[in-house]
Amino acid sequence: MTIEEIKREIRSTYPLWKATDSSFDGEKVAGIHEVYIQELISNYCESKDYQVQGFPFEKRELGKTKPEYDEDYFTWERYEMYTDYLCLEKEDVLEIKFFYSNTFWPDFISTKDDILQNINCNIKNNLYDEEF
Template sequence: MEIDEIKLEIEKQYQQWKLVPGNIEDFTTAEIYESAVRSMIIDYCEGKGYEVEGFPFQKRILGETDVYYDEDYFCFWRYVKYLDILATTKDDVLELLYFYSCTFSKDLEITKDDYRKDLLEYIRVNIYDVEF
């Protein structure tokens, strides 16, 4: 998928997401839509061959012989960190993450440059609590 196609899909996911009631019981349902968006962006990045410190491609190969790189290694937070790092160096990934954030958080008032700076700070302090 190309960037414009992904943006259209993000919009479609948002249209479904915003229909989910705000009750705590519905949190999981809302997460499904956001997870679908993240998966699209991850698929895009992997399709481009983007890696961060060997993640995910080289780590998957290592996983064939090293139990450290099992399914738990490929966790939610490691993929979030992967996307955030890529967004600080790849304009196309920044465009997608920024669009996703602005679409799902309509009250988000931040420039793309400040968004990138925020990502750099998240990476610096390692809010993800994972390493590659």
């Protein structure tokens, strides 16, 4: 997928996400939409062969022989951390993540600097609760 195709998907997913309510089921549906967008971004990064500390390619290879790198290792949180770290070095990933964040949460993310500050804060305070 290209950046523009991902942006189109973000635009088309946003109204569905926005229409969810704050009930338990609504929160679950909203989460499904967020996971979908995160998967699009992660898949884009993988299609570009982007890695962070061996994630995901080397870790997937290790999973063939080391049980600690089985399918349970590849969590949504770890993929979010992967794309966040890539935002610090890859302008194309930053562009996509900014577009997503600014579309879904415009009151919190209005500039690329905002998202970079959030990522740096998350890294500094180890808010991912995961390691590569």
